[in-house]
Amino acid sequence: MLLELRGVSRRFGGLLAVADLSMTVARGAIHGLIGPNGAGKSTVFNLITGVMPLTAGEVFFKGERTSGLRPSAICRRGIARTFQATTLFREYTVLQNVLVGAHLVAAPGLAPALFWSGTYRERERRAHAWGEALLESLGLGSVAGQVAGQLPHRDQKALALAMALATGAELVILDEPMAGLAAQEKAETTRVLRRLREQGITVLLVEHDMKAVMGVCDTVTVLDHGVRIAEGTPREIQTNPAVIEAYLGAEEPGA
């Protein structure tokens, strides 16, 4: 078990956004988290990555407790994420964005940065080469020198994923990686996610495109009003009465 949530809750004033949620993410899986708007999916991501404190419960990653740690410390343990509203270092080039993500892999330190020792320069060269290879593998090789803020939406999404991967994370948490993409671009993202799984990287994702979720995920967890109402394979989820009930009035899963 790579990630485990035990009785996790989050309260915003009078609203219980996440209520006593327990779930596990298996190593090497593509795990989907779905639910109607306001179900608490993004909040769950914020709780796992330390962006928000938990009201109750615990999170374990590789058997170690990560709840209570700061986001940077959680990332150092091997969890990286993207945001729903794609966030980038807009003034930086695509490659520089990835290099910031690679911060953990090539930790800078103050003294080497000041004195530019041979090992520092060598490490920088390797980081550059590695960053370029990573961009190439995600189809961003040709825009490596462009300013991130001016990229088309599709490339911004891909770059956000590249930055998360650059941290060397074992678990990447993607908040709506397909939002706003055209059908062909969604298919490309699906291919990338499958390739990550082959490389042994675990993916936890929130996504509204049911067809994409059902097509790519090994396991799906369904949230409604902060409560887990179902979990299983895509096939099991699509026929689960509780899930269909929750989605009534919205779109039906698999529709």
Place this chain on the structure above:
Amino acid sequence: MEPRRDAGVPAAGVVLVALAAAALPVVTRDSYYLDVATTILMNLTLTMSFRLQVSTGQINMAHISFMGIGAYASALLVTRAGLSFWATLWIGALAAALLAVPIGSVALRVSGPYYFLITFAFSEVVRLIFNNFFEGLFGGPSGLVGIPKPGRLLGLAFDGKLELYGLMAVLCVGVVLALVRLDSSRFGLTASAVRQADLLAETLGVDVFRYKLTTFVLGSFVAGLAGVFFAHFRQVLHSSDFGLEPMVLLVVFTVIGGTGSVWGPVVGTILMTIAAELLRELHHYEILVFGAVLILTMLFAPEGLVALPSTARRLLRRLRGRATAPAGVGLAP
């Protein structure tokens, strides 16, 4: 926005600054011009270190106080304890850096306007202590007087205008070199990322607090260094030297040049220190002129003077786009 340049390019700029500094005594040895030039270099170490903190998103309104801490520490250690300036130069800077650790640790718990206010409050506390407390030590409102010139080192007597200028030039070029290197290094890349999107940086594993504290302490060290020089250059210290007005000038100098590049403070400081000299007769009204200049810069060159070429190019491109495209479309990014 121009993409950041990678390492290598800035070296030429540092050489240029060093050459310009070395060339001045060849052109003139007039004591007034040397004074102005020394002030430019002193201000430059301050604005460069201030920008280092700005690069991580901090507007540290107490930066001038750390200059004051270095200045008073050195002045007292030399006049009361009989230490040599060459020792107190580093002790004063270290004192500023050491005090910056607890102050920064508290102030950096908050950000944005709260950080601005906390550091401003701290700077007022420091100024009031220098002015109203321990009068026997700090000299109270009449100031701390009788601070000696640096004295001898390596057979050179550092008491003339030329020697003091030379000393400040060496310190300043050293600081510029270090900060330019730092800025174009991986450390600078991550530091600026913190300013652009701190939550994103944090979730990518960057310890945002540690980055901010490191730049806070390092900047305070440099400010302390400038302060020590200031004390033995002017030979008299007043609490108002480290009050709100010089702090505002420090912000204006840095912002006018632009904080996006290390060369912003260089351009801003040189131009504005000279402007301050020309406006000297206005006395306290000069701050009005600087305020107006700041407003104009914010309106027409928000990224500072050094970014003017790229700002102008972008404006031109936008205007041209508007001329050819149907109305309203040209403004799209």
